[in-house]
Amino acid sequence: MSRAVAVIGAGWAGLAAALSLAEAGVPVTLFDAAPVAGGRARSSALDTPFGRIELDNGQHLIVGAYRETLALIESVGATPLLRRSALELQSPSGFAMRAAPLPAPLHLGWALARASGLGARERLALLGLMARLRSAGWRTPAGETVSALLARLRQPPRLVARLWAPLCIGALNTLPEAACAQAFAAVLRDTLGAGRADADFVTSDAPLGELVPEPALRRLQQLGASLRLRSAVRELRRVPGGWALRAGGDEAPFAAVLLALPPWSAQRLLAPLGLDVAPLRAFEPEPIATAWAFWPADAAPALPRWSLLDEDPARGHYGQWLFDRGAIGEARVAGIVISVASRTDALPAGALADGIAGQLHEAFGDPRPTALRIVTERRATFRCTPDRPRLAIDHFEREAPGLWLAGDWLWPDYPATIEAAVRSGRQAAAAIAARATR
Numbered sequence: 001m002s003r004a005v006a007v008i009g010a011g012w013a014g015l016a017a018a019l020s021l022a023e024a025g026v027p028v029t030l031f032d033a034a035p036v037a038g039g040r041a042r043s044s045a046l047d048t049p050f051g052r053i054e055l056d057n058g059q060h061l062i063v064g065a066y067r068e069t070l071a072l073i074e075s076v077g078a079t080p081l082l083r084r085s086a087l088e089l090q091s092p093s094g095f096a097m098r099a100a101p102l103p104a105p106l107h108l109g110w111a112l113a114r115a116s117g118l119g120a121r122e123r124l125a126l127l128g129l130m131a132r133l134r135s136a137g138w139r140t141p142a143g144e145t146v147s148a149l150l151a152r153l154r155q156p157p158r159l160v161a162r163l164w165a166p167l168c169i170g171a172l173n174t175l176p177e178a179a180c181a182q183a184f185a186a187v188l189r190d191t192l193g194a195g196r197a198d199a200d201f202v203t204s205d206a207p208l209g210e211l212v213p214e215p216a217l218r219r220l221q222q223l224g225a226s227l228r229l230r231s232a233v234r235e236l237r238r239v240p241g242g243w244a245l246r247a248g249g250d251e252a253p254f255a256a257v258l259l260a261l262p263p264w265s266a267q268r269l270l271a272p273l274g275l276d277v278a279p280l281r282a283f284e285p286e287p288i289a290t291a292w293a294f295w296p297a298d299a300a301p302a303l304p305r306w307s308l309l310d311e312d313p314a315r316g317h318y319g320q321w322l323f324d325r326g327a328i329g330e331a332r333v334a335g336i337v338i339s340v341a342s343r344t345d346a347l348p349a350g351a352l353a354d355g356i357a358g359q360l361h362e363a364f365g366d367p368r369p370t371a372l373r374i375v376t377e378r379r380a381t382f383r384c385t386p387d388r389p390r391l392a393i394d395h396f397e398r399e400a401p402g403l404w405l406a407g408d409w410l411w412p413d414y415p416a417t418i419e420a421a422v423r424s425g426r427q428a429a430a431a432i433a434a435r436a437t438r
Contacts, residue, residue, distance in 0.1 A: 003027055005432055006245050006254040008233050008269075011039020012418055013406040014260030015216040016072050016425030017432075022223035024433040029254070030225060031247055033232035036209065037217055040262075040380055041418055043209030046373050048294050050331035056208045058290045058377050059323050059335030061170075061306075064200035065190040066419040068426060076215035081206045087192075087199040091308035092363035093117065095162045099199060107196040122159040129153045130193055138189040140181040143386045146172075149181040166308050166320050169339045172384040172415040173286050180386045186413045201306065205326055236269050242402055256402040256432050260425060262379060263409050275396055279389040283409060288380035289341040291319065291356045293334045293369040300332035301364040309336070309363060316355020317362075318344055336360070341376055381416035382409055393428040402435075404428045 003026065007018045010032035018030045036042055044057040062069055064084070073079055087099040087107075095117030100110035108130070112123045132153055133140075140149055146168045150160055165176050171187045172179045191199045204211060217227060228247065235246040242255045259266045267280040295301075303324040311320055319336040326333070336356055338344065344352050353372040361368050382388060390412035396403045406428040411420035 003436055004029060004252075004254050005256045005258060005436075006031060006233075006243070006252075007258045007260055008032075008245075009039065009260035009265075009407075010034070010037035010213070010217075010229065011260060011407075011421065012041055012069075012072075012212060013408065013421035013425035014039070014258070015212060015220075016068075016422045017258055017260055017406050017429040018220055018225060019072070019075065019216055019223075020426050020429035021433060022220055022225045024429070026433055026436055028220070028223075028225040029228060029252070030220065031228045031231050031233050031245075033230070035230050037213035037229065038209055040377055041208050042213060043207035044375065046292060046375070048292075048331060048373065049371050050294060050296075050329060053294075053328050053331060053333065054207050054209075055292060055325070055328075055333070055335070056290070057375055058288055058380065059321070059337050060208065060418060061321075061323070062202040062418065063191055063198070064202060065194060065198040066202070066417075066422075068422045069419050070202065072216075072422050072426075073211055076212060076219055078206075078211045078215050081204045081211060082202050083204065084200050084202050085305070086196075087111070087201065088306075089163070089308055090304060091117070091162060091166075091310055093162065093310045095308070099196060102196065104195050105193075107199075108192060117162060118159065122156050125153075125155050125159055126163070129155060130188065133185050133188060134193060138185045138193070140185050144181040145386060146176040146179040146181050146184045149184070150176065162308075166311070169311075170320055170337065171417075173288055173339045173381040174384045174415075175340055178383065178385050180384050180388070180415075182386070183384050183413070183415045187415065203305070203323065233269065236273060236403075238273070238400065254402075255436065256404065258404045258406055258428055258432065260406040260428075262407060263382070264379065266405065266407075270396070273400065275399060279391055279395075282389050283382040284385075284388075285379035286381050286383045287341040287376050287378045289338040289344065289352070289374055289376040291336040291338060291353065292373045292375065293336060293356070293360060294371045294373075295332045295367065295369055297327040297330050297332045299367060301360075301366065303332075303334055303364060307363075309359060312359075313343065315358070316347075316351060317359035318352065319356055319359050322360075322363075334360075341380075384415040393424055393431065404432060 090096040097115040263280040263283040267277040321337040408416040408421040410424040414420040
């Protein structure tokens with residue numbers, strides 16, 4: 001039987017795993033049904049009044065705490081494309097907070113002391129929440145939601161509306177009344193509750209494809225890996241000493257298989273093997289939409305590099321974050337993130353774009369965008385609820401030796417993030433490589 005490993009899925013988890021395996025000298029074949037790599041964090045071209053513009057399928061944010069993601073970007077030589085800035089939060093309603101260049105936790109204390117849009121009561125409540133979570137080891141009661149956590153720790157309504165709810169919705173893609181408090185605490189632990197640089201915002205004006213997917217594929221080719229895009233894997237079969245995999249009309253043997261797929265995709269390959277896929281089916285997908293706004297490059301309103309937005313669904317204002325992507329060709333471009341986008345499913349065609357255009361005009365003034373393009377990733381993440389399944393990369397390895405999992409749903413402490421995907425991919429690759437050298 002070959003020592004080769006099949007990695008199915010060329011998203012960030014699969015790319016991280018394939019690179020780690022290839023660097024360790026393990027023969028790798030990378031499969032993906034799509035024509036491009038990147039999975040749910042990939043580049044995408046949009047037709048606009050200013051021509052065809054290469055952007056992303058969704059606006060993503062990397063923070064300083066995403067060490068594995070930043071290491072992956074560095075390993076493929078794309079770090080020069082990144083811009084790193086100290087934590088700064090602001091919103092059109094007057095909330096503003098910026099971390100100071102001081103050691104933790106002084107950086108946060110300074111930010112709160114000078115924050116605008118919060119009264120003394122809100123500042124003390126924020127510090128109290130962070131202190132209580134830290135003293136509890138960043139653990140919350142089993143089954144607790146974010147709304148219950150905020151109520152238990154007596155967070156004032158204005159602080160919830162201006163800070164905690166937008167952070168929860170943005171980080172977990174789940175409304176606070178349903179979101180997992182433990183996952184939210186983990187995010188706070190690794191950002192606001194960690195070192196000063198961990199809360200940094202790391203942005204890029206380059207499309208996502210240039211950060212990892214494209215340079216990762218080039219590096220894999222240099223390492224001798226086999227790349228099979230546009231190759232949907234149709235069947236897995238257990239054979240003596242390993243696995244047989246059928247993609248298209250071809251069948252090939254592998255010592256191990258890593259499914260770097262979302263749970264709803266992985267279960268379709270696993271169910272015919274007689275494995276219990278009920279935990280995978282229990283994950284509920286939740287969409288994220290990005291409204292790409294376009295103005296003439298020389299006739300756009302004054303935009304911050306990023307900003308919290310004041311959400312008001314009753315008025316069609318569903319945007320939570322704005323990220324200014326600067327001038328691209330003849331256009332000025334901004335990405336507006338609409339998390340928990342299932343709330344907009346029943347809106348009439350065009351109503352979401354009209355609402356976002358009104359939200360931008362109210363926040364930043366004239367002129368209104370020349371055009372808006374809504375891009376929705378229907379299965380962007382799973383709903384990060386307290387009762388979601390917790391699985392590990394080796395969940396099926398005992399019943400099906402040589403079968404491994406990777407993806408943003410396999411880091412139990414975390415919501416669905418790029419960092420969770422990369423961590424799981426690298427962890428799975430290390431386990432597979434260790435078995436290969438025994």
